[in-house]
Amino acid sequence: MSEVFEPRIVAFVCNWCTYLGADLAGTTRLEYPANVRIVRLPCSGRIDFNLLIKAFEIGADAVLVSGCHPGDCHYNTGNYHARRRWMLFRPLLEVLGFDMRRLHFAWISAAESRKFQQTVKQVVEETRQLGPYQYPAPPTDSYGAGREPHKNHFDAAAAQQRAREMLEAKEVDVVIGYGSSGPVFIRRPEDVDQITCEETGLNLAAYLGRKEVRAMGRAAILTKPMDAGALVVLERESQIESGAVKTIPIGEPGKGDFSDLDALLALPPAERMAWWAGEFARCTRCYACRQVCPMCYCERCIADKNRPVVIDTSPTPVGNFAWHVTRAFHLAGRCVGCGACNHACPVGIDLRLLNMAVHRAVAEQFDFNVGADPKAESPIGCWAPADHEEFIR
């Protein structure tokens, strides 16, 4: 051991408060360790979670995020938005087993040069104790347990009957149902017997945005108990008109069961991280999870942006970690728990666990029910002065 470990800290700070605080520390000769590289952004509200992940990817040992104190934002509410986002982002990193001692949040004003100095000193010292950040190598002796492929049966006769009525009454132009080999798009009442009694986990709301499907006219879809929530979110996000899509409910509602998530959370973080590394090692980036998700309707997904590349496209441990963080977090307050992603994954990665962690945080911290009221504001698009956390210094 010749070299002493010098932690590399990346600080993402807002232009108006923390950056000026850091500047003041410099001009007033308040010394702080040179381990920190400062990245200035207009506002803490503009600090995207992908930047944090990227910093760790390219060699940071810890990250500090800092902006103006609540009430002081130069754009009025940017930091409130940021606070909400971090309140939901942390539970996601937690379920992934990420070492939370490497991620620090602070409010530091332009006058608080001493707080900046102290914070940086603390972060550097704590990180020095932790040692270098390393993404765990995929385990060589286990490949995870994953999830069984899924198939459910339901009563097709009632669904066929309802579809026939809707088409005959010209209430809708197309009924999207489950057929013998995948989804069927029924346009004539006499074809309703193509609807069979097997569904393979797809949420048919995923088809509503397709150009070809829109061209068919007014649609009805068969919905499993959790699926219809997607229509609420799509309406909230102005993707469909209120009441424009009819539903034909099938299947019996199950009970919300978080026991798998709790079992995972009971493991120590490092073990959780290693477990996910084994799971993600199987991911080929086929994007079936994204393509079947009714909420992943983006015309061009951030994972497909290549000028510049935001998320590594390589199915490597690092690239896959970034992809799964992004997918799950883009579904914060939007995932309706239909499980389509899980069923679509050809290598059986239990993606549901990530969504559930964020889903639970949304419900517990903001008392928000994703699939209930289309008029309710999305929890990540709004904020409240009362938002309560205990992790921001």
Added chain:
Amino acid sequence: MSEIISSDNLRKLAAEWIEQGVRVAAPQHAGGRVLYLPLKNSADLLLDAFIHPANSAKEFLFPKSETLYAYRVEGQDVKLVEAPGTETPQVLLGVRPCDAAAFPILDHIFNWDCADELYNRRRRNTTIVVLACSAHDANCFCTSVGLGPASERGADVLLVPLTNDTFEVRSVTEKGRSLFAGKTQTDNVAAMAAAGPEPRFAPDAVRKFSAANFEHPIWGEHALACVGCGACAHTCPTCHCFDIVDEHGERVRNWDSCQFSLFTLHASGHNPRPDQGSRQRQRILHKFSIYPDKFGEILCTGCGNCTRNCPAGLGVLPLLIAIEHEEHLPA
């Protein structure tokens, strides 16, 4: 006379290989399904009670992500760093015949206009031990593309299940013979390969139809349910399209799929395959017309993985059946 080996001895042999530092890949339980994975413990080796792993064995010759070379910027210079490659010997054990039949295809692809050194090095160091099938499911159609449950194409050794947990060992190549030399017993039983699936369609009809019907409503109709993911191509033993990206100072080759909308997107924003119908047509055309015209064989081994893994229950088979039906309709 035939050579036989018991499943216990086969496991012992696998354990020996692992012990010797050979990388053994074989079907195992993982992720709630059966997958070809590197074998750590010979007890995990699956020799029966599965139809086809959810992935394909191609990833052990053509990995999903591979560094071709690295570069470092030094002052005014860019320095290239060769990828180390690997000379580790590899045994693919318990590979299904439909996976093995894809290896000669990959050999063509990676040596057609230039010789791919990384692929070839891995290939030279690989021995393929095929496990004949004793059952098939509704997605299998090897017999429709000229293969079968005990096809030897691409195999170095073919293991055919006998009763009482033994296998007949049929060496196909010298490489295979030397791998099992002295490890088998002689017997006078001969294994009977199981019956394959009934043929589902005629590839010639597909070829004729797809070459003549570039514009046809069937493409768009069948593509309606397709969500445009990579599940089919990534789990297909013969699909070999890749993307090349520069990440963290490395030039990396990653699996791609013609079913992604990004696959043909031009920098200008124009996309010559603007909808899923044209992408599905491409997949069928390439497999049943373009590739056969160029290399004289079908780019599909009938493994059925594309249908098995498709979240929408598609893959090539339903479309192939529909095409043949269409081709035989009176004009």
